[in-house]
Structure formats: structure tokens, C-alpha cells
Amino acid sequence: MGMVRTSLDVATIRKDFPILNREVNGRPLVYLDNAATSQTPQQVIDVIVDYYHNYNANIHRGVHALSQEATDAYEEARQKIQKHFNIAKADEVIFTSGTTHAINLVANGFSSFLKTGDEILVSAMEHHSNIVPWQMLAERTGAVLKVIPMNQNGELVMEQFHELLSEKTQLVFCNHISNALGTINPIKEIIDASHEVGAAVLIDGAQAAPHIKADMQALDVDFYTVSAHKLCGPTGVGMLYGKEEWLKKLPPYQGGGEMIAEVTFEKTTYADLPHKFEAGTPNIAGGIAFGAALDYLNQIGLEAIAQYEEELLKYATKKLLDIEGLKIYGTAEKKTSVISFNIKGIHPYDIGTILDKLGIAVRTGHHCAQPIMDFYQIPGTVRASFSFYNTKEEVDTLVEGVKRARNMLL
Amino acid sequence: MGIAEIQEEIIDEFSMFDDWMQRYEYMIELGKSLPLIDEAYKTDDNIIKGCQSKVWVHAELDEDKLVFTADSDAIITKGIIAILIRAFSHQKPQDIIDANTDFIDEIGLKEHLSPTRANGLVSMIKQLKLYAIAYQTQLN
Numbered sequence: 001m002g003m004v005r006t007s008l009d010v011a012t013i014r015k016d017f018p019i020l021n022r023e024v025n026g027r028p029l030v031y032l033d034n035a036a037t038s039q040t041p042q043q044v045i046d047v048i049v050d051y052y053h054n055y056n057a058n059i060h061r062g063v064h065a066l067s068q069e070a071t072d073a074y075e076e077a078r079q080k081i082q083k084h085f086n087i088a089k090a091d092e093v094i095f096t097s098g099t100t101h102a103i104n105l106v107a108n109g110f111s112s113f114l115k116t117g118d119e120i121l122v123s124a125m126e127h128h129s130n131i132v133p134w135q136m137l138a139e140r141t142g143a144v145l146k147v148i149p150m151n152q153n154g155e156l157v158m159e160q161f162h163e164l165l166s167e168k169t170q171l172v173f174c175n176h177i178s179n180a181l182g183t184i185n186p187i188k189e190i191i192d193a194s195h196e197v198g199a200a201v202l203i204d205g206a207q208a209a210p211h212i213k214a215d216m217q218a219l220d221v222d223f224y225t226v227s228a229h230k231l232c233g234p235t236g237v238g239m240l241y242g243k244e245e246w247l248k249k250l251p252p253y254q255g256g257g258e259m260i261a262e263v264t265f266e267k268t269t270y271a272d273l274p275h276k277f278e279a280g281t282p283n284i285a286g287g288i289a290f291g292a293a294l295d296y297l298n299q300i301g302l303e304a305i306a307q308y309e310e311e312l313l314k315y316a317t318k319k320l321l322d323i324e325g326l327k328i329y330g331t332a333e334k335k336t337s338v339i340s341f342n343i344k345g346i347h348p349y350d351i352g353t354i355l356d357k358l359g360i361a362v363r364t365g366h367h368c369a370q371p372i373m374d375f376y377q378i379p380g381t382v383r384a385s386f387s388f389y390n391t392k393e394e395v396d397t398l399v400e401g402v403k404r405a406r407n408m409l410l
Numbered sequence: 411m412g413i414a415e416i417q418e419e420i421i422d423e424f425s426m427f428d429d430w431m432q433r434y435e436y437m438i439e440l441g442k443s444l445p446l447i448d449e450a451y452k453t454d455d456n457i458i459k460g461c462q463s464k465v466w467v468h469a470e471l472d473e474d475k476l477v478f479t480a481d482s483d484a485i486i487t488k489g490i491i492a493i494l495i496r497a498f499s500h501q502k503p504q505d506i507i508d509a510n511t512d513f514i515d516e517i518g519l520k521e522h523l524s525p526t527r528a529n530g531l532v533s534m535i536k537q538l539k540l541y542a543i544a545y546q547t548q549l550n
Contacts (some may be wrong), residue, residue, distance in 0.1 A: 408431075
């Protein structure tokens with residue numbers, strides 16, 4: 001194929017990711033499972049190694065130099081996150097183990113506010129991690145869980161969302177971008193309309209953060225969650241953004257060290273934000289590396305990343321649709337570089353197995369979003385998700401692989 | 411033929427193939443030719459839930475031997491089921507209980523039997539053995 005003009009220097013970027021050099025089943029790895037987890041650049045790996053080589057110590061409590069260095073680096077990471085997401089105060093950034101932890105923290109906190117008859121709205125395209133905690137919350141409090149439906153394209157039916165909203169609505173939960181379909185949801189509209197009836201809004205930003213720089217103050221969102229491992233950071237660390245007024249109101253989630261101001265056997269006074277929600281020794285190296293991952297992405301620029309990924313998405317969509325019997329699920333007008341598909345008469349698991357033999361990593365199954373699969377009445381899909389370090393040549397390899405799998409399996 | 415002999419036969423067949431493509435193509439053929447389970451037995455009670463592909467297994471006794479029928483919604487999974495059924499069906503329960511499944515490694519399909527592989531095959535083997543134990547108890 002001819003020269004491809006892109007806004008990014010992908011060849012140089014790929015050198016930052018050591019894992020992209022490896023082989024799988026005797027072939028060069030083609031990693032297209034970025035929506036599950038992104039790969040880690042050397043710059044972020046170096047930060048983790050540097051921490052353990054040079055200043056590994058517990059934070060916030062030591063009098064010694066190492067503890068101070070580790071604390072400074074950890075708090076600096078918090079400020080990087082604050083700046084990246086345009087958050088008003090650093091105290092509104094809570095380090096969590098990831099999005100699931102963050103959602104559970106909020107769901108648990110709300111159990112003391114909700115009463116029978118209150119309503120919780122959740123979108124039809126949620127990840128299980130954004131369904132189960134609310135179901136548990138509804139069971140505990142007697143609140144009712146209502147679902148914002150979606151259409152065949154994988155877009156939320158906004159008219160019905162507005163109809164579902166009422167003064168009974170206390171909470172609204174929606175992902176910024178669907179992990180299974182790639183749909184970018186109209187979250188600003190959701191946030192504003194929900195606020196008009198006095199409901200709080202949590203947006204799950206796990207899939208959005210690698211592609212879109214979300215501005216917390218402009219969105220005016222109440223809670224927003226992010227996992228570092230989706231944006232070139234390490235696993236086991238993430239962020240809960242919460243408006244200060246909400247975080248002050250919510251009760252602590254876990255008891256332990258770090259989160260207390262004073263403890264006697266009669267009574268414990270909780271620490272100020274953000275430590276109230278950060279019980280125990282946190283993932284210190286992970287938090288610092290989270291900050292480094294944001295630095296890495298910002299150095300390339302999220303706009304350039306989004307633009308390049310859009311090119312990959314269009315290219316891959318066109319080429320895949322040329323394959324006979326191939327159907328793409330999630331054809332929203334606004335979507336990120338995720339393609340969920342099936343081939344008529346073939347189980348997604350079989351396609352994934354053949355692609356794996358060809359060194360191509362995709363995800364198959366229900367993507368922890370069974371309600372979406374039930375909606376389309378399919379057992380699952382094959383999902384290829386592209387990142388800024390993927391190339392058009394890799395898309396070609398995928399397309400050839402899918403054709404080969406089709407020939408073998410039909 | 412006993413289970414061990416059948417397993418040797420399968421290993422011989424697979425040794426003719428040079429690469430994974432041929433092995434998988436053969437397996438897919440086996441999957442397509444697997445005698446279908448009676449629809450009446452394709453019930454939720456007989457389903458073995460893997461994470462991704464569904465597997466149904468039915469067992470019944472024919473005199474002193476156990477006969478398995480099975481199905482799956484994924485063809486590669488079905489191919490492996492066909493291989494397992496060939497090895498274990500029409501055998502005495504005690505022989506099934508005593509048999510091992512090392513031959514799966516030897517025919518180059520080891521990755522499908524990893525407990526973390528989301529295809530339900532490990533559960534399937536366990537289920538075949540559980541049936542054998544149950545019917546052995548009945549025979550005693």
C-alpha cells in the first residue's frame with residue numbers, strides 16, 4: 001500500500017512500547033484489545049522501576065526522607081490528574097483501585113441517602129461494573145432501578161431518558177463511552193437534564209479517558225471515574241472525581257489507616273478529603289505512574305490521538321464491511337475506535353480462537369455487557385479496539401485474519 | 411477398543427498434520443460431523459457454562475457402558491468435544507474415571523484445556539467424569 005499521511009508519527013510512538021515487539025504463536029503481535037487494557041510505554045514502566053529502585057516508602061506518615069519523596073511524588077500525580085481533568089481542587093481527586101472500586105464507593109455511600117420509591121436511572125449499555133453495584137444499592141434501599149433504552153445503532157434513546165427523569169430520580173449513571181460498542185454518549189445533555197430535577201450524575205469515564213480529555217468543571221458532573229490501565233498506565237489504580245460537596249456528604253467506604261484523624265475506642269474522627277476515602281496504604285507506584293501516563297498522553301496530545309484513531313476506525317470499518325456476512329454492532333454517529341462484529345453463522349469465540357493463532361489479540365464474548373448482547377440477541381461479539389499505536393498495516397492483518405477464519409469456519 | 415488405544419489412534423491421526431492450520435481444519439471437520447445431541451437433552455440442566463461458548467452433555471447407560479452425546483454453539487469447541495467423546499463414550503464408567511486426558515496436550519490442543527480458558531472444556535471433562543462416578547455407583 002502507498003504512503004499513509006497521519007497526524008502522528010506512529011513508527012516512533014511504537015518504539016515506546018516494548019511489548020509490541022513480541023511474537024505470539026510465531027507471528028508478530030497485533031494487539032487490538034485496547035478497550036480491555038492499553039499497553040504501557042517505557043516512560044511509564046521507567047517511573048514504576050524508579051520508584052522501587054530509589055524511593056519506595058509509605059506515604060503521608062514517615063518522618064524520613066524516602067517517605068517524604070514518595071509522598072511528594074504521589075501528591076504531584078494527584079495534581080497532574082487534577083490539571084488533566086480540569087478539576088477545581090486536588091482534594092476532589094480520590095485515588096481508587098480503578099473504576100469498579102470508584103463506582104462501588106459512590107454506590108455504597110448513597111445507600112445512606114436513598115429511600116423506598118427513589119429512582120436510579122442507568123443506561124442500557126453499561127458494563128456489569130456499572131449495573132451490579134446499583135442493583136445492590138436498589139436492593140438495600142428499596143429504590144427502583146430504571147433503564148435508559150438504546151436503539152439498534154447502539155445510541156441512547158434520549159427522548160425516553162427525558163421522560164424517565166422525574167423528581168423521584170436521585171441518581172443517574174451512564175458511561176461516557178460504551179466499552180462494547182464504542183458509542184460516545186451525550187453526557188452533557190444527561191448531566192444538565194438530571195441536575196434540573198435535582199439528581200446526581202456519575203459518569204463512568206473508563207473507556208473515554210484514553211480518547212477524550214474530559215473537563216470536570218465544564219461538564220459540571222458530580223462523579224467521574226477513570227482506570228489508569230486503559231490509558232497507558234498500570235493496572236490496579238484509578239480515579240474517582242467527586243464534587244467536594246458530595247464527597248463531604250458521602251460516608252467513608254472502608255475503615256483503616258490513612259482515613260482517620262483521631263481514633264479512640266469510643267469514636268473515630270475521619271480525615272479530611274481526599275484521605276477519608278483512601279484507607280490503607282495505596283498503590284503508591286501505581287498512582288505515580290498514573291500521573292506519568294497522563295504526561296505521556298499529553299505529550300502526544302489527546303486531540304491528535306483521537307484524530308488518528310478516527311482514521312483507523314474509518315479504515316477498519318470500511319475494510320471489514322467488505323467481508324461477506326460481517327455485521328458491525330454499534331454504528332452510532334459518534335463513536336470511538338471500537339468495532340464489535342460477528343460473521344453470520346460463526347460463533348465469535350471461534351473467530352477469536354483463529355485470530356489468536358494468527359497473533360491477533362481481540363476480545364470475544366459479551367464484554368461484561370450482557371444486556372447489550374441480549375438486546376441484539378447474540379451470544380457475544382468479536383471486538384477489535386484500536387489505539388494510537390496501532391497501524392493501518394495491523395488493520396490489514398486483522399482483515400486478512402478474519403477472512404481466513406471465515407474460510408476455515410464456514 | 412479401550413480409552414488408551416483410542417487416544418493413541420487420535421494422536422497418530424494428528425501427527426500427520428504439519429501445522430496448526432491443518433489441525434484446526436481437521437478439528438472443525440470433526441466438529442461438523444459430531445452426531446447431534448437429541449434436542450430433548452439440550453436443556454439448561456445439561457448445559458455446562460463456560461464463559462463464552464455453551465456446551466451441552468447428556469449421558470446414558472447402555473448395558474455396562476456409558477454413552478455420551480454433546481453439542482456446543484462454537485465449532486472449535488465442538489471439535490474438541492468430538493475428540494473427547496470419541497475417547498470416552500461407549501466405555502465402562504470405571505475406565506472413564508481412571509482415564510487421563512494427556513493426549514489433548516500431545517495433539518497440540520493444550521491451550522484449550524487451561525482452566526482459565528473460557529470455553530467450558532475443563533468443566534466438560536469434569537462433567538464426563540462425574541457422570542461416570544454417578545453411574546459407577548449405580549452399577550455397584
